[in-house]
Structure formats: structure tokens, C-alpha cells
Amino acid sequence: MDGKQMQIGEVAARTELSLRTIRHYEETGLVIPSARSQGGFRLYTEADVARLMVVRRMKPLGFTLDEMRELLAATDRLDAGDLPDGEEREELLGRVRHFEEAARQRVADLRTQLARAEEFAATLQERLDRAHRTRPAEQSPA
Template sequence: MHIGVVAERTGLSLRTLRHYDEIGLVHPTGRTDGGFRLYSEADVERLLLIRRMKPLGFSLQEMQDLLTLTDALAAGEAPETALQELRRFESLAAERRADLSRKMQMADEFLDRLRALSASDGSGQ
């Protein structure tokens, strides 16, 4: 599928998709005769994994490390430490999700306070 379709399916911008290709994070499976990028379903799945990691603050290097690990696991070529490394990623994701939950709670409290203020006459009484 062409890059525009992939962008729509993944919610990633064309610029981001091109950047990921340039840095070697996710290469399109092929190219048209005219040089346009062509992505497979597997490429889209990799991009969706990356998109899920972004809000949790994973770095591009961490994303690459996880993709390399998942590729090795899928190919049956994972090192002995693969399961331990996968659990490390799981633990990091859980910690970062908990942090986001705390931030969401604070944001909700802040919004509730603003709404209460705007519902009053603004005098604080």
C-alpha cells in the first residue's frame, strides 16, 4: 500500500513515515517503478507498535531495540536473554502508563477546578 494509505491507517504523518525510513526504523517493503514507497501489512503492524510506544516516551533507539527483539522472536532466532528483555520493556511500559495515569488524574482535577471557577461568578465566593 502507498504511504498515504499507511499514514491514514496509522495516524502518523507522511513526514514521520519518511523519517522512520531514513533512520532505518521501518523500511517499506518495496518501491514502485517510480520510486514510491510501498508498505505491507507487516510494515503497518510495526508502525502501529511504534505509535503505541510514542505516548509512553520510548526513544527511537528503544523502539528499534524492541522491533529487533520482536523480529528475532518471530524468526525463532532470539538470544537467551530475549524473554528477560521483553519483560523489561513490559515493566517500563507499565511504569510509564502509571505515570500517565497520575498525570491524567491531575489534569482532571485541574479541569474540575477551572470548571468550578467558571461556573461561579469568578469572585471565589
């Protein structure tokens, strides 16, 4: 096998995913370690790390595990040495295009949510600022 092989701890550090999450993605078939050491440790390649990064980027956008699996299957097929041609290639590119469009829409939705959240936080800050400026004068003894 070409390239450096990494144990799960290094992969977790590089991807900022927990060991538990990486193992869960293995159990669900999303990212299977490329090999095992003689001691039984999972060994990952750069390609495995790249797959984990795809999953890590899809998760916050609300994609399901099945959708992640579907995209990875399409990109795996497109990246295979024996590139498909004609109808199959167009169908695979169409699937990837669909995910790209869905990702762009989800990013736009998140930008809208973020803008609303920032407006809300600014409104609260203005309210606090007003409250501090209009603090009632301390009562003077009668």
C-alpha cells in the same frame, strides 16, 4: 512477496501518521518499506504497518528511537522463522518483558497525570461556577 502492498498515503491513513513522520522513521531505520514500485514509490506490507503501529504506540509513552529500534529488533528475532532457543530466546524475552514493564509504569504515570489534570480542571470549573453564582447585583441608580 505475500500480501497486499500499499503506498505511503494508504499507510499514513491507516496508521494516522503523517507522510513526513513515516519518512523520518524510514530515515532512522525503524521501518523500511518492503519494496519499491517500478516508479520508485515506497511499498509497504501489513508487517510494515504493524511495525509503524508499534512505533506509534511507543512514542507517546516517551520511548526513544533507540529503544524503539531495540524492541523491534528483539521482536523481529523472536518472530523469525528460525526461532532462537535456550539462552538467546530467554534474553530476547527478557528484553521484551523489560519494555512491557516500562510501558505499564509509563501508563500508570500518565493515569496519575491525567487524574491531576482532571482535578485541576474541576477546580477551575468550580471557581467559575462560584463566580457566576455570586455575581454582584447591578448597581441601581441613586
